[in-house]
Amino acid sequence: MKRAYLFDIDGTLLKVQHKVNRKLIQRILERFGISHISVGNIDFAGKTDRDIFSDLLNQPEDELFHQVKQHYLQELERHLSAEDIHVFDGVHDSLDYLQKKTAWTGLLTGNFARAAKIKLDAIGLHERFRFGAFGDDHHDRNDLPPSAFEELVRKSGESFHPSDMVIIGDTPRDIECARSFGSVAIAVATGTYSHDELAACNPDVVLTSLTEFPEWIEGFTKKAGH
Numbered sequence: 001m002k003r004a005y006l007f008d009i010d011g012t013l014l015k016v017q018h019k020v021n022r023k024l025i026q027r028i029l030e031r032f033g034i035s036h037i038s039v040g041n042i043d044f045a046g047k048t049d050r051d052i053f054s055d056l057l058n059q060p061e062d063e064l065f066h067q068v069k070q071h072y073l074q075e076l077e078r079h080l081s082a083e084d085i086h087v088f089d090g091v092h093d094s095l096d097y098l099q100k101k102t103a104w105t106g107l108l109t110g111n112f113a114r115a116a117k118i119k120l121d122a123i124g125l126h127e128r129f130r131f132g133a134f135g136d137d138h139h140d141r142n143d144l145p146p147s148a149f150e151e152l153v154r155k156s157g158e159s160f161h162p163s164d165m166v167i168i169g170d171t172p173r174d175i176e177c178a179r180s181f182g183s184v185a186i187a188v189a190t191g192t193y194s195h196d197e198l199a200a201c202n203p204d205v206v207l208t209s210l211t212e213f214p215e216w217i218e219g220f221t222k223k224a225g226h
């Protein structure tokens with residue numbers, strides 16, 4: 001029986017240096033004459049990019065939103081390099097493990113699709129993900145799993161059940177969106193939330209880092225009988 005694994009990006013696979021991403025957003029807002037907001041103190045964890053930008057601009061999506069989004073993506077592409085990104089322990093091994101199992105591996109992230117590609121291309125990992133759901137189309141993270149599921153079924157040509165999807169992320173919002181769709185929820189304590197804070201949200205497991213991922217999956221699939 002097949003399973004599909006969907007990874008969040010920030011706090012789960014990697015961390016973009018705080019100063020790079022925040023500075024970049026601050027600079028763009030200032031370019032558009034928005035200087036009263038300090039991006040440094042805002043909590044972005046688990047939110048979609050669409051949500052973050054429409055909150056920052058404090059208005060519904062209009063021409064300004066689309067201009068700021070385009071500037072952000074262009075600046076990110078121009079300035080982000082591998083040195084600005086820390087890849088968490090266990091990421092490469094986990095992806096190699098899933099590749100050996102020929103599992104469907106995808107992304108479930110609040111990042112705009114192009115931002116996800118820019119970040120993952122910078123560290124040579126983008127090609128490892130075959131499908132996904134992104135923050136372009138949705139405000140609410142809970143809308144991402146159904147959208148990823150639809151793409152999984154379409155691309156694979158196989159039948160899946162929501163419980164065949166394993167969603168891996170670093171925030172209570174990742175756990176909640178997995179639960180809302182009836183998928184397996186794996187939390188990793190590599191982001192801003194502690195092991196205890198994540199455990200309080202009742203995921204299937206909390207891992208200290210993805211170094212524990214292959215072993216946990218081995219045990220989980222054995223227990224499930226497939």
Ligand SMILES: [Mg+2]
Binds near residue numbers: 008010011171191
């Ligand atoms: Mg995250």
